[in-house]
Every structure is written in C-alpha cells, then in structure tokens.
Amino acid sequence: MMSENVNENQELNKELEARAHNRTQRPNGSAFRTFIGEDWGPRPQGPQRLEVADFTPARRAALGRMFPGERLVFPAGDLKVRSNDTDYRFRAHSAFAHLTGLGGEDEPGAVLVLNPIDDPSDLSHDAESATHEATLYFHPRASRSSEEFYADSRHGEFWVGARLSAEEMNTLTGINVKHSDSLRDDLAKDLGSVQIRVIPQADAAIEELVKELRQQNGITENALHADFALAEAASELRLIKDEWEVREMKKAVEVTAQGFTEILKNLPRAIGHWRGERVVEGAFGAKAREEGNGLGYDTIAASGNHANTLHWIANDGPVNDGDLILVDAGAEVDSLYTADITRTLPVNGKFTDAQREVYEAVLEACEYALETASKPGVRFRDVHFAAMEVIAKHLENWGMLPVSAEESLTTDGQYHRRWMPHGTSHHLGLDVHDCAQAKRELYQDAVLEPGMVFTIEPGLYFRSDDLKVPKRFRGIGVRIEDDVVVTKDGAVRISENIPRTVAGVEKWIAEAQQS
Missing domain, CATH: 3.90.230.10 (Creatinase/methionine aminopeptidase superfamily)
Structure with a gap:
C-alpha cells in the first residue's frame, strides 16, 4: 500500500509539473537539442576545497560514535513553494549544514548518509572516523547536450546556473558523492540487519521514504524515538563550537x-x-x-x-x-x-x-x-x-x-x-x-x-x-x-x-x- 501511495504521488507531481509549463511552448525537436548543445566554451575552473572541510570529519566522527552500526540520514531539506511556481530561498537544515559544511543556498534536495563500517581495519580511515563512512547524495549538473540543460527549471543550467559536478562537490566538501537517483537503493541495503535513523522535520519526502523502507523490513518499533534521539544528538554536538x-x-x-x-x-x-x-x-x-x-x-x-x-x-x-x-x-x-x-x-x-x-x-x-x-x-x-x-x-x-x-x-x-x-x-x-x-x-x-x-x-x-x-x-x-x-x-x-x-x-x- 505504501509503495502505491508513493507512486501515485510521483505521478501527480509529474502531472502538476507538466501543467506548470502550459504557459510556455517548449522546443523539443532533435535538431534544436543538437543546436543548443553545440559550441560552448570551456567551463571555468571548479571550486577549491572548503576550509570547513578540515573540521567536518571530526563532527561526523563524534556523532557516528554515538550510533555504532546504524545508518544515519541527514536531509538538507527541499525547496518550499512560496506562490504557485516560485519558491522561498533555500536554507539547509542546520544538522546537514554542520556535518557537510555546505551553506548559503546550496543543494536543496541533497542528503548526507553516514553508513556504518563493517570492518574498519579494512578501510583507510583514521581512528576518529572509523565507525561510519559519509556519502553525499545530490543532483549534479547535466551535460549541455541534455534536455535538462535548457528545459528543467529546477536543475537546468539556463534556469538556476551551473550546478557542481560530482567531482567538484567531492573536492569542495571532501565527502564521497553519489547521484540522488541511487539514494533509495542505498538506504534499503541490508535494512533489518542494519538499523536506520533520519533527522525529523527536515524533508518530508525523505522521512516518508525511510518510513516505507522500515515497514518493508519490519523496523517499526520505537522509530520516532530513534529519530528524535538522532536530532537530539546532532543538536548537542553543536553546544561546543570549534x-x-x-x-x-x-x-x-x-x-x-x-x-x-x-x-x-x-x-x-x-x-x-x-x-x-x-x-x-x-x-x-x-x-x-x-x-x-x-x-x-x-x-x-x-x-x-x-x-x-x-x-x-x-x-x-x-x-x-x-x-x-x-x-x-x-x-x-x-x-x-x-x-x-x-x-x-x-x-x-x-x-x-x-x-x-x-x-x-x-x-x-x-x-x-x-x-x-x-x-x-x-x-x-x-x-x-x-x-x-x-x-x-x-x-x-x-x-x-x-x-x-x-x-x-x-x-x-x-x-x-x-x-x-x-x-x-x-x-x-x-x-x-x-x-x-x-x-x-x-x-x-x-x-x-x-x-x-x-x-x-x-x-x-x-x-x-x-x-x-x-x-x-x-x-x-x-x-x-x-x-x-x-x-x-x-x-x-x-x-x-x-x-x-x-x-x-x-x-x-x-x-x-x-x-
């Protein structure tokens, strides 16, 4: 039943998104796609590593040690509609910002996941980072030959500017990066033997996804308490500033x-x-x-x-x-x-x-x-x-x-x-x-x-x-x-x-x- 509701919501969102373009005529011929993807100059040099990236590993390690063997999910949150097809300025959830170092209006829809490390001795982590491995899921920029480049008002470069590539995001944050499309499968991996927690009230869609995966794997007891405990720990982590x-x-x-x-x-x-x-x-x-x-x-x-x-x-x-x-x-x-x-x-x-x-x-x-x-x-x-x-x-x-x-x-x-x-x-x-x-x-x-x-x-x-x-x-x-x-x-x-x-x-x- 849960999967059916999620699919229905996805279909409804697609329909509403399509209606949002009723006022425009979107070119979609193959000749136009080829034309708009041609003759672009080289991109400017990518970003340098953030200074805060030297401090975030210790923050993630301190939090991870409180929840050994558990998968920890920190959504940035998503855009919120202000009026029809305009959104409020994005501001990431504070736990996400604290653990990634991403600020400003960066990365609506991104999710940080701390995955438990089964055998820390097999991985090249320092002692402080040995309980979890961080992965940042986000939507990297598409190529200029793609339809997203010119037609996607949410991610397209013509609409919101050039997004970072996965490699650039890794350079910026020092965190392993994957496309958002792989988030669902990665969260589902080994659930039942691995417990999962998600920061509440950050992103309703991610909370719903975690809820669905828990139900599919029989992880329902004390779920709300578990999520609150993660929010509590993330909040307490910020009591002492570095x-x-x-x-x-x-x-x-x-x-x-x-x-x-x-x-x-x-x-x-x-x-x-x-x-x-x-x-x-x-x-x-x-x-x-x-x-x-x-x-x-x-x-x-x-x-x-x-x-x-x-x-x-x-x-x-x-x-x-x-x-x-x-x-x-x-x-x-x-x-x-x-x-x-x-x-x-x-x-x-x-x-x-x-x-x-x-x-x-x-x-x-x-x-x-x-x-x-x-x-x-x-x-x-x-x-x-x-x-x-x-x-x-x-x-x-x-x-x-x-x-x-x-x-x-x-x-x-x-x-x-x-x-x-x-x-x-x-x-x-x-x-x-x-x-x-x-x-x-x-x-x-x-x-x-x-x-x-x-x-x-x-x-x-x-x-x-x-x-x-x-x-x-x-x-x-x-x-x-x-x-x-x-x-x-x-x-x-x-x-x-x-x-x-x-x-x-x-x-x-x-x-x-x-x-």
Missing part, C-alpha cells in the same frame, strides 16, 4: 554591526515615514544581504510601546521623535552562522532621564551576567539568575514589587518576571536558538565550557497600560543583547565593539549620521 565556527560567529557579528550602523544613518528618514519601523528593518536587511547570506531571523524593529511586545515583527508602525526603538537583529553569513544583537536606541539621538534610568538598570544586569559567566564552575542557568538579581533590585527600588527583591527571587515569588518574562540567554550558532533539542542537563544545567557561544539579553518591558509601572516609565521597553563566547580565561563578548553604554550609543548615533 575554532572555525567561532570565527564564523565573529564574522556574523561584524556584518550585524554594519547593519546597525546603517540603521542609525536612516533614523532621520524613519521619523518622517508612515512606516518608519520598516525603514529601520529594511536598512538592516539590505546590509545583511549585501555582506552575508541575509537575515538570521526576522528583524524586530519596535518603536515606542511596540518594544513591549517581545516578538514584534510586524514592524508597521511609525517612529516618533522622542521614542526609543528596540532593534533585535542578526546577520547570517554564507556559512549560515548567525549573530543575535539587540540595541535600544533613542530615535533623536538622546536619552531622556526616564529612558536613561531604565536603560542603565538593564545595562547593569548585562554586565553582572557577563561577570558571572566568567567565573569557573558556573552553570548556564546561573547567567540568568545573575541578571535577575539586578532586575529585581531595581524594581524594588522603584517600589514596583509587592515583596522584597530577595523574596521575589525565590521559586514561589518571581514577581519581577512580570517585567522581564523571557530567559536571559540561549545558545547561538547555525540556528539563532541553537542546540534547542539538547537535553536539559547539557544545556540549562551544564557547566560553561570553552567553545560555548550564547547570548546575554536582559530587558525591562513597561507597557503603556500597566498601572503597576511608575507613570514616567510607561511605554518604555529596553533590551540589550550581546553575543558571548566562553574561552579558557572566561566569557568574552564577541560584540564588544557594538556600543552599549548611554554615552557610547549617543556618540555612535551622532557619528553615523555625520558620515
């Missing part, structure tokens, strides 16, 4: 800093625009796309009271003189690593007394959290608790808590969380909330280790209609967010050069608008 990843994080922060400076230049124009928040959003997005792969996530450009909506991404409001605007934005570089920075900026370049009072309370929480993160033996959760100590202290001083700050910080208290409802930190990397499938004991409860990259982002959110807030603070929302890497000497801000103090921010705005 030196190449840390360099990419620094690049992402550099591009993000450029994007924020572009915002500052456009603030005067934003004030006069009926959708000033989108002027801010657009200024950052243009720089992120020019210098990187694009946005790491949808930009929050929240002016005035909009800053008190944590995930304000509509960005459809005005920017008024005298407002603070909270901008939470991150550029994703071509390797797919993203920064995550928040700055709260006075639109006219100067903080009011009330704005400064709230801002400096949040800044103090930032500094104390970083100081705490630098202490030996500190756990990830302690960074949040440190920031909350400062937040609760200020709320008590402003007379906003029904109890003391000390009582509010207890498990049964937490009154301060009315004005700071989110966590202070999350891991950062290929995903803006990286390693999200990791077990709690390896995430929240883990001792900080060199190579961990995370945010520190306390805030205070005083909604305009919150009667528990002193009147002078109502409508003010402030968040300050920096990106941090743990080193052997403590936690260091990667984003140290993006101004954060009141004086620093005011000077930054003035200089950007004078340039």
Whole structure:
C-alpha cells in the first residue's frame, strides 16, 4: 500500500509539473537539442576545497560514535513553494549544514548518509572516523547536450546556473558523492540487519521514504524515538563550537554591526515615514544581504510601546521623535552562522532621564551576567539568575514589587518576571536558538565550557497600560543583547565593539549620521 501511495504521488507531481509549463511552448525537436548543445566554451575552473572541510570529519566522527552500526540520514531539506511556481530561498537544515559544511543556498534536495563500517581495519580511515563512512547524495549538473540543460527549471543550467559536478562537490566538501537517483537503493541495503535513523522535520519526502523502507523490513518499533534521539544528538554536538565556527560567529557579528550602523544613518528618514519601523528593518536587511547570506531571523524593529511586545515583527508602525526603538537583529553569513544583537536606541539621538534610568538598570544586569559567566564552575542557568538579581533590585527600588527583591527571587515569588518574562540567554550558532533539542542537563544545567557561544539579553518591558509601572516609565521597553563566547580565561563578548553604554550609543548615533 505504501509503495502505491508513493507512486501515485510521483505521478501527480509529474502531472502538476507538466501543467506548470502550459504557459510556455517548449522546443523539443532533435535538431534544436543538437543546436543548443553545440559550441560552448570551456567551463571555468571548479571550486577549491572548503576550509570547513578540515573540521567536518571530526563532527561526523563524534556523532557516528554515538550510533555504532546504524545508518544515519541527514536531509538538507527541499525547496518550499512560496506562490504557485516560485519558491522561498533555500536554507539547509542546520544538522546537514554542520556535518557537510555546505551553506548559503546550496543543494536543496541533497542528503548526507553516514553508513556504518563493517570492518574498519579494512578501510583507510583514521581512528576518529572509523565507525561510519559519509556519502553525499545530490543532483549534479547535466551535460549541455541534455534536455535538462535548457528545459528543467529546477536543475537546468539556463534556469538556476551551473550546478557542481560530482567531482567538484567531492573536492569542495571532501565527502564521497553519489547521484540522488541511487539514494533509495542505498538506504534499503541490508535494512533489518542494519538499523536506520533520519533527522525529523527536515524533508518530508525523505522521512516518508525511510518510513516505507522500515515497514518493508519490519523496523517499526520505537522509530520516532530513534529519530528524535538522532536530532537530539546532532543538536548537542553543536553546544561546543570549534575554532572555525567561532570565527564564523565573529564574522556574523561584524556584518550585524554594519547593519546597525546603517540603521542609525536612516533614523532621520524613519521619523518622517508612515512606516518608519520598516525603514529601520529594511536598512538592516539590505546590509545583511549585501555582506552575508541575509537575515538570521526576522528583524524586530519596535518603536515606542511596540518594544513591549517581545516578538514584534510586524514592524508597521511609525517612529516618533522622542521614542526609543528596540532593534533585535542578526546577520547570517554564507556559512549560515548567525549573530543575535539587540540595541535600544533613542530615535533623536538622546536619552531622556526616564529612558536613561531604565536603560542603565538593564545595562547593569548585562554586565553582572557577563561577570558571572566568567567565573569557573558556573552553570548556564546561573547567567540568568545573575541578571535577575539586578532586575529585581531595581524594581524594588522603584517600589514596583509587592515583596522584597530577595523574596521575589525565590521559586514561589518571581514577581519581577512580570517585567522581564523571557530567559536571559540561549545558545547561538547555525540556528539563532541553537542546540534547542539538547537535553536539559547539557544545556540549562551544564557547566560553561570553552567553545560555548550564547547570548546575554536582559530587558525591562513597561507597557503603556500597566498601572503597576511608575507613570514616567510607561511605554518604555529596553533590551540589550550581546553575543558571548566562553574561552579558557572566561566569557568574552564577541560584540564588544557594538556600543552599549548611554554615552557610547549617543556618540555612535551622532557619528553615523555625520558620515
């Protein structure tokens, strides 16, 4: 039954694809095919080996050792339709990108498979790679004499540019390469004696294929749990970044800093625009796309009271003189690593007394959290608790808590969380909330280790209609967010050069608008 459903879906897809060409007249005569395949010059030199290819074998080896004797499947994912016959830009699943080093918009439909090695002594692998052998399945470019060359809008060179050959992909990644057409047979080989796992929610078609092969071979017990365990392990593998990843994080922060400076230049124009928040959003997005792969996530450009909506991404409001605007934005570089920075900026370049009072309370929480993160033996959760100590202290001083700050910080208290409802930190990397499938004991409860990259982002959110807030603070929302890497000497801000103090921010705005 499963095979029949798959075949029906394939036939339906072919029919829909054929209908998509109803608006065009496709030449298909043999004379035309010969003509279009003739007289093309030599292709340019192929790609060089990626720098990251020196780091990915260790990542694959570390993951493989967790699942000896099992076949592990990592789909890149596939294109998703945006509107009729246009697709969203492709972005590979993070586990696939981490294990292959492929970034940008490379290789929709590709699949990485780690096959267990039966007798490692017979293969020329180093000791770290001895549990699995990697194969990358993708659709290499066709010859210029083929119909695909000019007529296939998904893979054809006329439509999407020249794809890599199998040899070039091998050079680029250092991974053994096979055509996607052989994936099904290779996944089916020896199933039953070999178990199989697939990363869930990456590619529905590949998940369905694995499900079918499991059923054919009687591998159905605990299948979902097995796949989740693979996703969990792949997520946990990214908790400690290698030196190449840390360099990419620094690049992402550099591009993000450029994007924020572009915002500052456009603030005067934003004030006069009926959708000033989108002027801010657009200024950052243009720089992120020019210098990187694009946005790491949808930009929050929240002016005035909009800053008190944590995930304000509509960005459809005005920017008024005298407002603070909270901008939470991150550029994703071509390797797919993203920064995550928040700055709260006075639109006219100067903080009011009330704005400064709230801002400096949040800044103090930032500094104390970083100081705490630098202490030996500190756990990830302690960074949040440190920031909350400062937040609760200020709320008590402003007379906003029904109890003391000390009582509010207890498990049964937490009154301060009315004005700071989110966590202070999350891991950062290929995903803006990286390693999200990791077990709690390896995430929240883990001792900080060199190579961990995370945010520190306390805030205070005083909604305009919150009667528990002193009147002078109502409508003010402030968040300050920096990106941090743990080193052997403590936690260091990667984003140290993006101004954060009141004086620093005011000077930054003035200089950007004078340039």
